[in-house]
Amino acid sequence: MARARQERAEITRQAILTGAATAFDVSGFEGTSLSDVVKHAGVTKGALYFHFPSKEALARTLMDEQFQVAEHLAAIEVPGLQTVIDLTHRMADGLRSDVRIRAGIRLVIEFGSFTHPDPTPYDTWIDTCRSCLAPAQERGDIHPSLDVRALSTLLVGAFTGIQVTSYVRTRREDLHQRVTDLWTFLLPTIVPAQRIDRFLPTGTPAAAPPEPTH
Amino acid sequence: MARARQERAEITRQAILTGAATAFDVSGFEGTSLSDVVKHAGVTKGALYFHFPSKEALARTLMDEQFQVAEHLAAIEVPGLQTVIDLTHRMADGLRSDVRIRAGIRLVIEFGSFTHPDPTPYDTWIDTCRSCLAPAQERGDIHPSLDVRALSTLLVGAFTGIQVTSYVRTRREDLHQRVTDLWTFLLPTIVPAQRIDRFLPTGTPAAAPPEPTH
Known part of the structure; x- marks a missing residue:
């Protein structure tokens, strides 16, 4: 009972x-x-x-729920640069297919940015990126002199705006291309030349989105 | 009278x-x-x-007024890659010092993105960037194979989110550093190696903001 x-x-x-x-x-x-x-x-x-x-x-x-995307991914893979690339594509998929992720990010931007400025969602995403990029740098996938915290902060800021502009301009139809462009422009700066072919700016096929659970 | x-x-x-x-x-x-x-x-x-x-x-x-920053800059310089770098720093200065620019971008993001999705502000900024980057590519400051429209779209999307996250996390105190990071990460991909020293990711000193006129 x-x-x-x-x-x-x-x-x-x-x-x-x-x-x-x-x-x-x-x-x-x-x-x-x-x-x-x-x-x-x-x-x-x-x-x-x-x-x-x-x-x-x-x-x-709803704002907190967004991080479930990251928890899911962290559980199934060795954290690294490709994990972060896949995370951005997974978020892009979620924004297109799942109203709860869509509402979550709208609330983070409107309510959590202006009405009640709250750094927590952004800080959490930056920490998640950093926890994947730091081991990537240790194993030589990221230039040793690069500031991984600055890169993580850039990624979260850039993604936030890229998905807003993609929504306004194409209702997020071009979001995968825009996220792929972000990585295509960043990877040559981030990754030593001899390793760049290991990374897919389009995301790995295994990163296809799971069905929403609600 | x-x-x-x-x-x-x-x-x-x-x-x-x-x-x-x-x-x-x-x-x-x-x-x-x-x-x-x-x-x-x-x-x-x-x-x-x-x-x-x-x-x-x-x-x-107020949303339309933002483009006055671009008009001012276009009138005083030969359009090129440094013009776009300076434009982003000029916008960063405006956001910190001028309530009308600050209100304009909040309205673009909240009202123009969600309440009444309107691509005009973003499209206008993308066109402004492209009109500076296309001649830069012709004179060899940008890799010939690079898609200047994709780069312009990335810049506008990334800047939009970077200034939001900077506002929430530091009330825009770190905005200049965040915009400098954007350029530091992008320039090695954009500019042929032998020309990269010509460009200042921090913006040129001449791009210091004028006093607000109102």
Whole structure:
């Protein structure tokens, strides 16, 4: 009985998050009301308040979810430069196919940048990149004199803007090409010439996106 | 008499734009009301409506103003790769010192990206970059095989995100360093090795910002 209740609660919680993501994706943080969330989620206002005390709490949860993409990737591969390349393509796929990732990044940019400037999402992504690039540099895939923290900061900043401009200009249809361009322009500076052929700026085929789990 | 009236009208119009920029810079498009603009501008509601029919019209005017940075630069230099480097540093200076440029880019990102996705600001910046980089490629400052349109698109996308992350993480205190990093990482890919010493990733000293005119 207790387990069935827990499972139902989790299903409701996920429905609320997907409903909130759908609303935030269309209308942003300021433009979304809790009534919109209730409508999109198909739950009662009571159920909503049981799981999330406020619109802020919904936004925070969706912003935090983005890092699951990184956790998944870190578990299946030896961290390295190609891991970071694949991570950017995986994020690009997620932005195209998964409303919760899409809402998460819109909230990070609008709500987390201007309404409540919060460095955590950016700092977390920079640390994730750095934790892959530092071992890559140790094994000689990255020039020894290169500042891996500066590169990680550049990558997170550049990706953030590239996906915004791709959305506005092509509804993200050209996002894979734009991410591939980023790597095509950066790799000759980053990687010693004799090793550059080891890396695929388009991402490895194994980095194809999993089906969304919600 | 007519001239004095025109001059007063222009002073009022500029006061309204600066007041609107101050409000948008703090609260964004959704969070700003016309009453906020009236308060910050120190004008009557009647004066506001005489000059601008709506909040959208104010936002559009401030978003368009950003391109004045480019016009100014194009008039004083032979267009080339260093012009584009200087343009990014000039924008960085503007974002730090001029509330109207700051409001303009916040509006482009929030209002022009999500509320009313409008490619015009991004396309205009891409065209400006390309009009500097194409002659640079003709005179051999850029590798002949390089796709100048792809590079221009990358630059505008990357700059957009770099200034957002710099704002959130350091209130733009590290923006010059972040823009310098962008160029330091890109120049070895863009420029033939024997010419790379001609270009300053930090921007030329002549590109120091003029005092804001309003």
